[in-house]
Amino acid sequence: MRLTLSSEHVRNTIFTNEEGQVVYKTDTPFKLGSRTTTISKITPNIEENDMRDQFAIMAAIEWHAIASSIFRFGGEEFHAKEFIPSSGIRRRSRTFTGPDGRSYKWKLEFLTVVLYLNDGSEPKTEVARYQRRSLGIVGKKHDPYLDVFSEGEGILDTLILTFIYVEKLRMDKERNAHRAGAAGGNT
Numbered sequence: 299m300r301l302t303l304s305s306e307h308v309r310n311t312i313f314t315n316e317e318g319q320v321v322y323k324t325d326t327p328f329k330l331g332s333r334t335t336t337i338s339k340i341t342p343n344i345e346e347n348d349m350r351d352q353f354a355i356m357a358a359i360e361w362h363a364i365a366s367s368i369f370r371f372g373g374e375e376f377h378a379k380e381f382i383p384s385s386g387i388r389r390r391s392r393t394f395t396g397p398d399g400r401s402y403k404w405k406l407e408f409l410t411v412v413l414y415l416n417d418g419s420e421p422k423t424e425v426a427r428y429q430r431r432s433l434g435i436v437g438k439k440h441d442p443y444l445d446v447f448s449e450g451e452g453i454l455d456t457l458i459l460t461f462i463y464v465e466k467l468r469m470d471k472e473r474n475a476h477r478a479g480a481a482g483g484n485t
Contacts, residue, residue: 299451301458303442306431308465309335313444313458320351322458335359337459357459361466371459382460392464396453404464408472411464413457415449425450426457428465 301321304312309326319340326335338353357371366377382394385403392404393416401416402425409430415423424447431442450457 299446301444301446303444306442306469308462308469309333322356323353324462332363333361335361335462337462339455356455359459359463367463369459369463371455378463382463392460392467394456394460396456398453402453402457402460404460406464406468406471411461411468413450413461423449426461428461 300316301313302315304314309324311324312320313322315321321340323338324335325338326333335358336355337357337359339356341352341354343352357369360368360370362368366379369376369378369381382392382404385391385393390406392406394402394404396402403414403416405412405414411428412424413426415425417423426444426446428444429440429442432438432440444461446454446457
């Protein structure tokens with residue numbers, strides 16, 4: 299399954315499936331202090347003559363710079379440091395337990411994030427992979443997209459929730475690296 303994003307800014311984007319149907323959308327209004335991303339999911343429209351998409355709030359992420367961010371979904375609240383803790387020597391991985399009881403690991407690479415089944419198998423089973431927008435300079439032009447393989451389809455809501463979190467973290471690290479490089483170049 300391929301979900302195309304309307305923007306690389308995962309906190310304010312629309313996810314569409316291969317047929318162009320909106321499946322999820324995220325919204326993060328600007329405000330001073332902690333911001334909250336609301337993740338909505340398409341729901342069946344029960345109105346007979348109404349063709350508009352209807353959405354239900356699936357989850358929310360309350361972002362904190364110093365304290366642990368907070369996930370709200372399924373009627374519960376989880377702190378990021380317990381729900382999706384960092385791991386690895388450079389702390390570039392995040393693990394979580396899916397609703398299926400299996401362990402998953404997001405690897406935050408420099409330009410992308412990849413989700414693997416965290417069961418110790420080799421080679422690792424890839425569950426999802428994010429591809430950033432390509433302007434077509436090298437390779438084919440395309441919008442950003444998230445490929446979700448068969449292993450991830452049963453945990454799609456949790457996969458989307460955790461993807462938004464880890465991709466935002468990866469983008470922050472990339473932005474900080476660019477700033478550090480720019481600051482170092484000005485000496």
